[in-house]
Amino acid sequence: MSPSLPEFTLGVEEEYQIIDPTTRELRSQGEQVLAEAQKTLGKDIQPEVYLSQIEIATPVCHTLADVRSALLYLRGQVIAAAAKTNSQIAAAGTHPFSEWAKQSVTPKERYQGLVRDYQQIMRELIIFGCHVHVGISDREIAIQVMNRARTWLAPMLALTANSPFWLGEDTGYASYRTLLWSRWATAGPPSSFASRADYDALVDALIAARAVRDGTKLYWDIRPSERFETLEFRVTDVCATVDEAVMMAGITRALVQTCYEQVVQEKPFADVRPELLRAAQWRAARFGLDGDLIDVVNQRSLSAPDLIETLLTFIKPALETQGDWDEVSTIVYQLLENGNGATRQRAVYQQTGRLEDVVDYLVAETARGTVSD
Template sequence: MRTVGVEEELLLVDPETGEPRAMSAAVLARADRDDRDHDDHRDDRDGPGADVFEKELHRQQLEFATSPRSDLGELAAEIGRCRARAVRLAEETGCAVAALAASPLPVSPSISFHPRYAWMAEQYGMAVHEQLVCGCHVHVSVGSDDEGVAVLDRIRPWLPVLTALSANSPFWQGRDTRYASYRSRVWQRWPSAGPTEVFGSAERYRRRVAEMVATGALLDKAMIYFDARLSERYPTVEIRVADVCLHAETAVLVAALTRGLVETAARDWRAGTEPLGHSVSLLRLAAWRAARSGLSEDLLDPVTLRPAPAEAVVRDLLEHTRDALSDHGDTERVREAVGSVLRRGNGARVQRELLERTGSLRDVVAECVRLTRS
């Protein structure tokens, strides 16, 4: 059974004002002290150790990564433990965490101290300072680079549906952007970001990556920010299109659907089914539509790339991955989670309804802090 792991980026905020706070170094230092003081009891207290937490590009962010999991229940439990530990560590250093893909309130981001980040700031200028966004990255195991690239070629048109389900960034610098996932639009400012053409083989994929790095526009292979890519560190494909999800169960849903897509694509490859030949320009439009509308309006049908109701497209994704979900034992959990998101709405809808009810972006952040904690 394929394993799946999740990386989540969380926003550090002031518990009183809701404004982002540059506290990641303090939180990480607290995590290190916590591990030294309670090493014998770490599993009882928090589950995974401090090495699951890492600094991110901006000091207002905190990232964690789960272990590879075969069972979704175990994955859900680990996400819950990681979020709970992040909440505790933040509170002990005088801030709070919110699973928000972009800050609703105005912020002046500050870049973390690292030679890599300094190079990026020099190379990309303002685009780096505007990248205070939090995503959810999903790793799914593959048997080889050949299988991995075959998967990348075949999951391309389905990725915008994951963006729509996870969309959780409607506000930017104190204003409604009119997007459900403005994070994904900000992310597209990186020169290597976005959908890719069909590669056809691992050799062609590696050649394209090498050609891109050779231009000098990228520091190294780790700056290949495709919507989906081969991991340089693990035997996985890494899918990077989702906002960090307001509700932890939505993150588990995204992980389950991602694994279903990967398994379905691998089976199609082994059966000799060719990938859909959609152009990158049309896939960009599908991604834009998902970012703009979320689940509130039409999406582009992954097969025809013509407008279709969002709920119908989500149901098509369930049908497309039906056998893989069933074989992993994920069907019932996924159907229940999809029904919940369609009824309640994604994080973008929840945030907008909170603003309509309270009239205050500060109150929106406060409620999102509570939801993250719960």
């Protein structure tokens, strides 16, 4: 990498489902699993809004090998902790059939406040995502990188869509999690900003209007982190496999690096309207890899493989600079051949007609290759 470029460190957060191994339903064992897992993981594991959820966060990673190693270890430790409470762990954007009304809120004021503030949409928000942080210390450049990276959110979502089922039904969407999440006022693709000051002014206005309590309540698909010197990408469902999570970490970092270089070189960019970005996101959530997506820059419909190939071409120099091209491209092409998480979940259901078997499949995929000791 050029000495003039930042390192672009990585961090990955994953939200998991806690599963009853007998019924395969969500299980409100978050406090018990957390207590067990914290014995080995400490602050790298945290509660979530509902007791049937739990979240891990990798340490700061410098390579994709670091990401892979951290995720395999963290998943393994959470799975082992869950087993001690007679529970299992699954990674998918929604549970195939558990009812939202049966889920218990974690007894912390922060989470109970969210339910009070947002009412029904919060009560139904039993969803599980993956967030990738990429380190950028220059907060001004981070905004300009976000302006450019936002045009590539749809193919990133299509690759990782992993939530086709909801309340026992096939929703017809590859990522129904995206639709549940999109009901929030501060969700979805961000607008573009002239500067960091422009961004900060909007945040201040939203806080002053009591639309949000603070900057952490901006839930856009990309945002500057309030806690770290990173850009945080929040668009994807949690991935069933570590391979897919590693792939998305590699794509995200390469996208940030590519956009960063364009900012430094003062290259122009397509300032795509937010309405078009939202339409592209809806199409990716609806069809995943199994239909046409929207090329927002050229304003045309394009097959998912063709648009993803365009993304790979755009970020290939950065992937090669990082030494990640072979690993990332191999996983991408495997997904294009075998299907994303949504396609694979549906294939299991079509074979057996049992959503319990889909949960078993997700439990097995989540555990693949993990380290429990």
